[in-house]
Amino acid sequence: MTTRDPQATALARLAALFADETRAACLLALLDGRAWTASELARHAGVAASTLSEHLGRLVAGGLLAEERQGRHRYVRLADARVAQLVEDLAAQVAPGRTVRPRNLRESSAGSAMARGRTCYDHLAGRLGIAVTDALTARGLLQQETGFALTDAGLAWFESAGIGLDRRGRRPLARACLDWTERRPHLAGIAGAALCRHALDTGWCVRIGSERAVKVTAAGERALFDLLGVQATELR
Amino acid sequence: MTTRDPQATALARLAALFADETRAACLLALLDGRAWTASELARHAGVAASTLSEHLGRLVAGGLLAEERQGRHRYVRLADARVAQLVEDLAAQVAPGRTVRPRNLRESSAGSAMARGRTCYDHLAGRLGIAVTDALTARGLLQQETGFALTDAGLAWFESAGIGLDRRGRRPLARACLDWTERRPHLAGIAGAALCRHALDTGWCVRIGSERAVKVTAAGERALFDLLGVQATELR
DNA sequence: CGGATACTTCGGCCGCCGCCGAACCGTGTG
DNA sequence: CACACGGTTCGGCGGCGGCCGAAGTATCCG
Numbered sequence: 342m343t344t345r346d347p348q349a350t351a352l353a354r355l356a357a358l359f360a361d362e363t364r365a366a367c368l369l370a371l372l373d374g375r376a377w378t379a380s381e382l383a384r385h386a387g388v389a390a391s392t393l394s395e396h397l398g399r400l401v402a403g404g405l406l407a408e409e410r411q412g413r414h415r416y417v418r419l420a421d422a423r424v425a426q427l428v429e430d431l432a433a434q435v436a437p438g439r440t441v442r443p444r445n446l447r448e449s450s451a452g453s454a455m456a457r458g459r460t461c462y463d464h465l466a467g468r469l470g471i472a473v474t475d476a477l478t479a480r481g482l483l484q485q486e487t488g489f490a491l492t493d494a495g496l497a498w499f500e501s502a503g504i505g506l507d508r509r510g511r512r513p514l515a516r517a518c519l520d521w522t523e524r525r526p527h528l529a530g531i532a533g534a535a536l537c538r539h540a541l542d543t544g545w546c547v548r549i550g551s552e553r554a555v556k557v558t559a560a561g562e563r564a565l566f567d568l569l570g571v572q573a574t575e576l577r
Numbered sequence: 578m579t580t581r582d583p584q585a586t587a588l589a590r591l592a593a594l595f596a597d598e599t600r601a602a603c604l605l606a607l608l609d610g611r612a613w614t615a616s617e618l619a620r621h622a623g624v625a626a627s628t629l630s631e632h633l634g635r636l637v638a639g640g641l642l643a644e645e646r647q648g649r650h651r652y653v654r655l656a657d658a659r660v661a662q663l664v665e666d667l668a669a670q671v672a673p674g675r676t677v678r679p680r681n682l683r684e685s686s687a688g689s690a691m692a693r694g695r696t697c698y699d700h701l702a703g704r705l706g707i708a709v710t711d712a713l714t715a716r717g718l719l720q721q722e723t724g725f726a727l728t729d730a731g732l733a734w735f736e737s738a739g740i741g742l743d744r745r746g747r748r749p750l751a752r753a754c755l756d757w758t759e760r761r762p763h764l765a766g767i768a769g770a771a772l773c774r775h776a777l778d779t780g781w782c783v784r785i786g787s788e789r790a791v792k793v794t795a796a797g798e799r800a801l802f803d804l805l806g807v808q809a810t811e812l813r
Numbered sequence: 814c815g816g817a818t819a820c821t822t823c824g825g826c827c828g829c830c831g832c833c834g835a836a837c838c839g840t841g842t843g
Numbered sequence: 844c845a846c847a848c849g850g851t852t853c854g855g856c857g858g859c860g861g862c863c864g865a866a867g868t869a870t871c872c873g
Contacts, residue, residue, distance in 0.1 A: 345623070349602035351671040356595030359588060361831075366585035380849065387581070392832055394851055413840045413849045423670065430666055434659065435587040487732060488751035488766070490724025513753065515724035530724070597861075615820065628862055630821055649819045649870040 358403045359431060363388050364396050368405065368419070368428050373553040374463045376409065376416040422512055425462035426529075429518055436521030454554040456522045457576065458546060461553075464533030465540065466520050469557060469576055473536065474527040476569035483528065489517040491532060499532065502568060504539045506531055594639045595667060599624050600632050604641065604655070604664050609789040610699045612645065612652040658748055661698035662765075665754055672757035690790040692758045693812065694782060697789075700769030701776065702756050705793060705812055709772065710763040712805035719764065725753040727768060735768065738804060740775045742767055 359365055366386045371377060377385075383393035397417055400406040405424050409416045419425045458469030465473060477483035482495035491499075491514060499506055508514060508531060516530035528536065540546050545561030548554070557565070557576050565571040595601055602622045607613060613621075619629035633653055636642040641660050645652045655661045694705030701709060713719035718731035727735075727750060735742055744750060744767060752766035764772065776782050781797030784790070793801070793812050801807040 345598065346602050346605065348668065348671070349598050349605055352605065352667055353596050353598040353601040355667060355671050356592045356601070357830095359592030360596040362581065362585050362589040363831080365589040365592070366582050369582065369585055369588065378849080379851095388831090389833055390850065391834075391852080395831080398851090415850065427666060427670055430663060431588055431591060432584065434663055435584070435591050484726060486726075486750070487728070488724060488726025488749060490720060490722075490726040492723070496723060513724060514722070517749065593860095599861080616818095624861090625863060626820065627822080627864075631861080634821090651820065 355403065358400060358405055359428075361396070363392070364400060367393075367396065367400070369432065371406070371417070371419050372425060372428055372432075372462050373460055374419070374425070376418040379415045379417070382417070419462065422462065422534075426516075426518070429461060433519040433521050436524075454549055454556070455552070458555045458557060459553040460537060460548075460555060461518060461520075461527075461529070464518065464527070464529045464537045465546075465555070466518070466527055467522055467554075469546070469555070470527035471520060471523045471525055472571050472575040473565070473569065475575075476565075476571045477528065480569065483515065485517075485526070489515055489526065491515045495532075499535070502539075504535050506535050591639065594636060594641055595664075597632070599628070600636060603629075603632065603636070605668065607642070607653070607655050608661060608664055608668075608698050609696055610655070610661070612654040615651045615653070618653070655698065658698065658770075662752075662754070665697060669755040669757050672760075690785055690792070691788070694791045694793060695789040696773060696784075696791060697754060697756075697763075697765070700754065700763070700765045700773045701782075701791070702754070702763055703758055703790075705782070705791070706763035707756060707759045707761055708807050708811040709801070709805065711811075712801075712807045713764065716805065719751065721753075721762070725751060725762065727751045731768075735771070738775075740771050742771050 359368065363386045367377075367382050370382065370385050379393055379397055380390055382397070383390045386393060397406065397408070397415070401408050401417065405420055406417045407420045409418075419428070456467055458465065458467045460466065461470065464470065474483065477495065477498075478485055480494075480498075481492055482498045484490055484492050496506075506514065513530045515528060515532045517526035518529035518533070519525075520527050527533070540561065541548070541555075543560075543564070544558055545564050546555045546557045549556050562571075562573045562576070565576075566573065595604065599622045603613075603618050606618065606621050615629055615633055616626055618633070619626045622629060633642065633644070633651070637644050637653065641656055642653045643656045645654075655664070692703055694701065694703045696702065697706065700706065710719065713731065713734075714721055716730075716734075717728055718734045720726055720728050732742075742750065749766045751764060751768045753762035754765035754769070755761070756763050763769070776797065777784070777791075779796075779800070780794055781800050782791045782793045785792050798807075798809045798812070801812075802809065
């Protein structure tokens with residue numbers, strides 16, 4: 342009050358952006374890494390377009406979202422990987438306590454598709470993400486014993502698989518991201534993003550509908566087995 | 578509204594705990610890893626005891642704080658390392674934008690002591706934390722190239738230095754924590770905590786006053802130089 | 814036992830914030 | 844040009860939540 346801690350003020354202001362159910366729903370939706378229009382988000386969150394417009398204004402002003410205007414559309418996406426990580430961290434903190442019991446078949450099947458495989462901003466998560474991470478670890482390409490890092494063999498593997506790693510910028514090459522369905526860490530960071538992009542580009546997996554869920558194709562099963570020894574059964 | 582996303586609800590509820598300046602000030606203060614009494618926090622935050630009591634109730638109910646009652650005192654501390662990490666992450670997200678210009682000499686000297694060396698929950702931060710992390714990296718004990726992990730030599734170093742690493746539990750052995758004064762990652766996780774505890778136990782550094790700041794002793798300078806080659810000049 | 818201290822509970826006040834619908838603006842379309 | 848459509852602005856409403864001080868409870872101390 343007389344002399345407030347500016348750091349506390351800033352922290353509270355940032356947290357306030359997450360502290361609303363509608364905004365939280367938007368941020369979680371945007372974890373798919375894609376850009377959504379304002380009206381899509383409004384429908385998703387179940388509020389009026391005018392309400393959502395104000396929310397987007399705050400989120401953009403707060404630096405959490407980046408916007409891009411095209412014609413009469415306003416596209417927004419998470420500002421950067423740092424923001425995505427923050428959303429993931431908060432979501433992960435909250436998830437362990439949840440024992441979701443889906444209400445009906447639609448939610449149940451949607452939920453199980455998400456649990457099977459999904460993107461987490463720009464990398465793979467769900468059983469798919471875990472299976473890949475485990476396979477990398479088992480083959481000595483990734484080590485989780487004394488931290489979380491690619492091994493030299495791992496670097497070579499990415500190269501030989503033709504998956505380029507753009508190491509400019511500050512983002513860590515490999516980083517652990519806690520999976521909220523599996524409750525175990527999976528590969529994120531530059532390597533995780535590159536792997537996911539490669540998987541989508543080459544058709545190892547495809548997105549299901551407009552959600553974050555992804556599905557492994559037959560070609561993907563073959564490639565994952567050939568390259569990493571991932572058994573198809575781990576993905577179901 | 579008809580069918581709200583329970584994850585969004587949970588995330589918003591969690592974030593709401595951080596989204597108040599008074600509670601944020603408490604959480605940041607508790608980042609020193611110690612237990613504070615309710616009245617200490619009330620004084621620190623500049624609010625009435627009754628107000629703070631309600632805040633503590635919420636934070637405890639929300640699982641962010643653990644409490645311990647002793648006589649007429651209510652001690653609280655951060656619930657665990659996970660919570661501490663979340664606070665750090667949020668604080669780090671907010672810090673880069675801040676270019677603090679201290680108002681007066683007291684704040685200035687307090688600030689520079691914090692910048693020189695401090696604890697970040699249970700590990701070392703500030704120039705001290707960075708110097709140690711850099712030294713570990715330069716000596717090949719820690720690698721940040723392909724992630725963030727101790728090397729085999731690093732494991733051996735901890736052993737030979739007599740710093741035990743208790744690897745039970747899920748906490749990662751080594752983890753990067755972004756330093757909000759140096760804006761670079763420093764060592765956290767089990768190894769970071771063990772190193773910090775060792776440094777305080779053996780008198781390499783001592784706490785300054787009741788704050789998070791720590792000061793490297795003459796014995797500490799010698800030990801850090803002998804064991805890691807840290808130059809005393811890096812610590813000033 | 815009586816007073817001091819630490820904390821909690823309660824009632825009441827105030828301000829902020831999320832919500833909506835209506836009106837408005839700008840862009841694309843027949 | 845008229846119209847549809849996506850988005851924004853505005854006014855107004857309602858509720859939540861943070862704040863305080865006063866009163867109450869529990870503990871420690873002399």
